[in-house]
Amino acid sequence: MKFTEEHEWLRVEGDLVVVGITEHAAEQLGDIVFVELPEEGTTVSKDDEIVVIESVKAASDILAPLDGEIVEVNEALPDNPGRVNEDPLGEAWFFKMKVEDMSALDDLMDEAAYKDFIG
Amino acid sequence: MSELERTALYDLHVELGARMVPFAGYEMPVQYAPGVLKEHLHCRAAAGLFDVSHMGQVVLRPRSGAAGEAARALESLVPVDLLGLKPGRQRYAMFTDDAGGVLDDLMVARRDGDLFLVVNAACKAGDIAHLRAHLSDSCEVVELTDRALLAVQGPGAEAALAAHAPGVAAMRFMDAAAFDSAFGPLWVSRSGYTGEDGFELSVPAAGAEALARAILADPAVRPIGLGARDSLRLEAGLCLYGADIDTTTTPVEADLGWAIGKARRAGGAREGGFPGAARILRELDAGPARRRVGLRPGTRAPMRAGTPLFAAQTGGAPVGQVTSGAFGPSVGAPVSMGYVPVDLAAEGVTLWGEVRGKRLPAEVSALPFRASTYKR
DSSP states (O other), rough: OEEOOTTTEEEETTTEEEEEHHHHHHHHSSSSEEEEEOOOOOOEEEEETEEEEOOOOOOOEOSSOOOEEEEEETTTTOOOTHHHHHTTTTTTTOOOEEEEEEEGGGGGGGGHHHHHHHH | OOOOOOOHHHHHHHHTEEEEEEEEEEEEEOOOOOOOOHHHHHHHHHHEEEEESSEEEEEEETTTTTTHHHHHHHTTTSSOOOOOOOTTBBBEEEEEOTTTTTTEEEEEHHHHHSEEEEEEEGGHHHHHHHHHHOOOOOOOOEETTTTTEEEEEEETHHHHHHHOOOOGOOOOTTTTEEEETTSOEEEESSSSSSSEEEEEEEEEEHHHHHHHHHHHHHHEEEEOOOOHHHHHHHHHOOOTTTTTTSSTTTTTTTTGGGGSSSGGGGTTTTTOTTHHHHHHHHHHHHHEOOOOEEEESSSOOOOOTEEESSSSSSSSOEEEEEEEEEEEETTTTTEEEEEGGGGOOOOOOEEEEEEEEEEEEEEEEOSSOOOOOOOO
């Protein structure tokens, strides 16, 4: 699993990359009450704001971690946003993307580096 | 920036795992480990303990010794009937300014020889200066800085508190009374700001932590932070000073006209006689131009404070704006309050709130969003 400084995790699944947010991020955000996902088929560039999540406290964006295309979104989340707090690393993934350059994953943090990053 | 103040319960909050944040000059618990959503639901299902010691506790002591003198004096600053307030009863009130705006909202309880006021933390210095500037001839204005203020709210509140002050069980909503306790003399009102039955307890600071621990020893009671306090009061349709009411809103616009008793209205025994009376009495008679309403967003997206409101899905200028908005845990959907022109203020009217550049529907809805459970 790889991690971004925006507290996303990325897991390679065949030729796709599954993206979610980390436990640390979910805990910091507090109870998630709203999730708005991008449309499947959307072409995205790194750092595009593609998902909106709102917790009881505030709204935040999830950025595209890499260049690519959104091929699948987790349709279960908008109706059950609380899953993000319950299972952020598992069931509550946000989207799967086809990444233009898989080698770009190598530049991201591994778990040990992410742990250092969040202190 | 000046140092943040701490309440008598600071160490207990930290011990209980609270996330502490700056609020109105104090370090206050915004949430504990369960988080805002679970704390909110727990308060409605069982009971919650809140530290509201940041709020101001003020005694208005009449120099003549007759409590009626303090009531008469305070009536010159609020549009509420206080001479009609019986000993042992409390009323909601607001300080108004000359333009009819709201300087702060407060609770006023009549005791045998004086009035006991609870004012907002962010406004208390201004309120006390205001009271002293206008009422010093007739009253001594005493800020109680050596007392904490706790709230116990929810269906389990009565049992949790009655274990330590049995007399509270006989109180009704907005009753206020003194009790002796193992934690020092308590001043208790059967009130709160969650829409739930419950109590607010003024306790000597030295006894506050022991009282809080004793109440928390009841398994029904959990500590609740400011985050859930805000969502609870929003579902209950109660105004947050600085968000839903301020100097730019009148009590009538804020739909708080119910707090203005007959005696203070046109034709009443003590008509007017408070700051901004001309405008407020006119609005009571002819109706205000705009009014605070409840709003139920049509999607799951919360419409938060500042969201502009439109009459149509496209075009036009904003007709109003949201002043409080969040996900309502007990409602199970987002809820908001805001000001709209009276011709758009009827229940069922569809308005449009602009969220992240998109206009989303919101229906004008009755307040409160969730019926109160006060013991009347």
